[in-house]
Amino acid sequence: MPRIYLTTPIYYVNDVPHVGHAYTTLNADAVARWHRLLGDDVYFLTGTDEHGLKIQRSAEENGLSPIEQADRTSVRFRETWELLDISNDDFIRTTEHRHHVAVQELLTRAYDNGYIEKNVYEGAYCVSCEAYYTDDELVEGNCPIHKRPVEQMSEDNYFFRLSAFADRLEAWLTDTPDAITPDGYRNEALGLIRQGLDDVSISRTSITWGVPVPWDEGHVFYVWYDALINYATAVGFGADPERFETWWPATHHVLGKDILRFHCVYWPAMLLAAGIEPLPRFHVHGFLLVGGEKMSKTGINKIAPAELVADFGVDGFRYALLRDNSFGPDSEFSYEALLGRYNSDLANNYGNLVQRVCTVVVKQCGGVGPPPRPDSPLAVVATAAYRETAEAWDRFQPAVALDATWRLIRETNEFLARNEPWKMEPGPEVDAIMGDALEALRIVCILASPAVPTASATAWARIGMDGAVGEQRLPEAAEWGQYPGGSAIGAGDPLFPRLKA
């Protein structure tokens, strides 16, 4: 059975969930749901990143222990993903015991292989960045990112010999065209590697809130190097070799372009240093922009996903975010765009189609859904829609996939307008038309379900289908002609009530 291990980044608990986090997670969730429809063995992971000085200090300021501080925010992420119908199989926290075990195992292997060595580091350190800066990187003596004073620090550090992997990383990206998608980001990673890689500091003695370095008391691993390893932890690295071997070759990481360097350069090098192959595949998306600015730098990130869910519903929010922002480039995000997309695609097209089909069946077919015709003109449309939808999901392009699925909806509306079954006398001709429309809807429900799972389940039941839409198996379930006919169909509330501006 095909297998896929999907991950989102683990989110740092210094920040509460916002639309940017939701965008990343939704893309991964929709892809995971698509693969479940295909019958693939899926493991979908998300979680929270909880170590580091920033958390330690926030805890002190709030009069809490670090773990209490982490608990507070971690649960917010968990609640948000429940609200958004995220179908993750696991939620990892870097403060869990299983993770400490895996981190120590992986980095000990790298150490034993000679890729980690001790050295002294001193320089200007920004607590917010958790990074050192050279003097000329500072802006008027302040951190160039946070514009806040830096601290002079000096400590014994363990360094990861990143420079030793430049050639192997370059070869990997050159030889593996689909290692990083979309393609532009593979070029960026190659560019980073070709510009030269410096060894990097991966431990700290100045803090205690982290995973201890097992071979040297007093050191903890720098938060980034502990965090990346979560992906290995969750599938049993260091604890269950058989399980790890099962999932690791199927690893796909979903991430935003801001963390491309850590994921697509440092992480593969760490894996190679520990003797772990094959390397994962990476799917990188751009930023959501508000008036051209990165989401996290503007006030909009104060908008919690819950607020948008309150207005558009879970499925409305999911659909609009996935459909309107193609995976890869930066894209504009606005409330107005969400509203427009909701009304046109969900209320006017999908929801309204369900509504009118059910009504006509009630009025013209005695409330019993007729079977479709094998040679319906919609059959070829449905076949094409499936093919294009499947291909787009396979390429990690939810917006393209949904566009392809929605073409079947539009064509079905067109088909009804062309045939005008509401003008006919009840009989075989009306039955044939409505059977075709119901069959098209059956297929739409399945293909749309990764983006709008709840509404698709409702529509599935509304048209008289048994079982769960999410348990259908593609590609067989998308083949034309399977609507059984004979089911009772009634009226119901609109799936997506039209919203006023």
Add this chain to the structure above:
RNA sequence: GGCGACGUAGCUCAGUUGGUGAGAGCGCUCGACUCAUAAUCGAGAGGUCGGGAGUUCAAAUCUCCCCGUCGCUACCA
């Protein structure tokens, strides 16, 4: 400064290896219809594909230069 990306209809964006007269959705205008959530269907207006030059029988698509936006990176005599 170097590396890289982007700049296509009012808006958001598609446009594989260059090739039927440049596309979609939304918005807009007009018309049709009335089963449906003032939804739907049809028709239409609207673009010198950032600017210029070049290669080619043929370029939005390749090459060079310029302008603009952005990211990464290195830094000034």
